[in-house]
Amino acid sequence: xxxxxxxxxxxxxxxxxxxxxxxxxxxxxxxxxxxxxxxxxxxxxxxxxxxxxxxxxxxxxxxxxxxxxxxxxxxxxxxxxxxxxxxxxxxxxxxxxxxxxxxxxxxxxxxxxxxxxxxxxxxxxxxxxxxxxxxxxxxxxxxxxxxxxxxxxxxxxxxxxxxxxxxxxxxxxxxxxxxxxxxxxxxxxxxxxxxxxxxxxxxx
Numbered sequence: 001x002x003x004x005x006x007x008x009x010x011x012x013x014x015x016x017x018x019x020x021x022x023x024x025x026x027x028x029x030x031x032x033x034x035x036x037x038x039x040x041x042x043x044x045x046x047x048x049x050x051x052x053x054x055x056x057x058x059x060x061x062x063x064x065x066x067x068x069x070x071x072x073x074x075x076x077x078x079x080x081x082x083x084x085x086x087x088x089x090x091x092x093x094x095x096x097x098x099x100x101x102x103x104x105x106x107x108x109x110x111x112x113x114x115x116x117x118x119x120x121x122x123x124x125x126x127x128x129x130x131x132x133x134x135x136x137x138x139x140x141x142x143x144x145x146x147x148x149x150x151x152x153x154x155x156x157x158x159x160x161x162x163x164x165x166x167x168x169x170x171x172x173x174x175x176x177x178x179x180x181x182x183x184x185x186x187x188x189x190x191x192x193x194x195x196x197x198x199x200x201x202x203x204x
Contacts, residue, residue, distance in 0.1 A: 038063045040089040042082050043180035046130040054127040059090045060180050067178060079108060101185040104192060128152045130159060130175050152201045162203035
């Protein structure tokens with residue numbers, strides 16, 4: 001009987017310790033990062049290739065302000081995890097980060113069949129930051145329904161230097177770098193702001 005009690009007590013202590021460690025990890029990630037731990041964030045970049053679309057989505061690991069790991073994912077997975085509907089190292093609390101940053105439903109729920117979001121600027125339209133025209137639809141193509149054609153970039157394949165300087169305010173150096181974490185969500189907020197869009201479009 002005493003032996004069983006000791007085993008049960010030991011298991012309970014281990015469970016409590018594990019719970020405290022997990023709690024501290026999820027609640028004090030910034031403190032852990034200061035000691036060289038990796039912190040995970042949702043991220044995207046605009047860097048098309050033969051093996052990907054115009055936009056790449058990922059969870060990135062960051063240590064001391066530098067990306068040390070990348071886990072690519074499809075848009076659907078990115079959305080589910082960022083909305084807190086699927087477990088993610090970048091969203092332990094399973095909250096809807098889009099809602100937390102006051103982003104419009106239009107931006108990330110555009111695939112809903114219950115509403116008409118055809119005129120929205122959506123997550124998939126972020127290519128406009130880098131290109132002057134949708135690379136998927138070159139001159140002469142027939143656009144798919146709802147497809148955006150005109151981009152915001154001053155250059156055909158890259159933004160102008162003043163536009164890159166605007167993007168650098170969100171933690172990147174080059175237009176192909178990953179936007180992540182709070183900087184990424186701040187960019188998401190700004191691309192819905194008509195004044196910001198006008199400023200970006202006219203940055204020669």
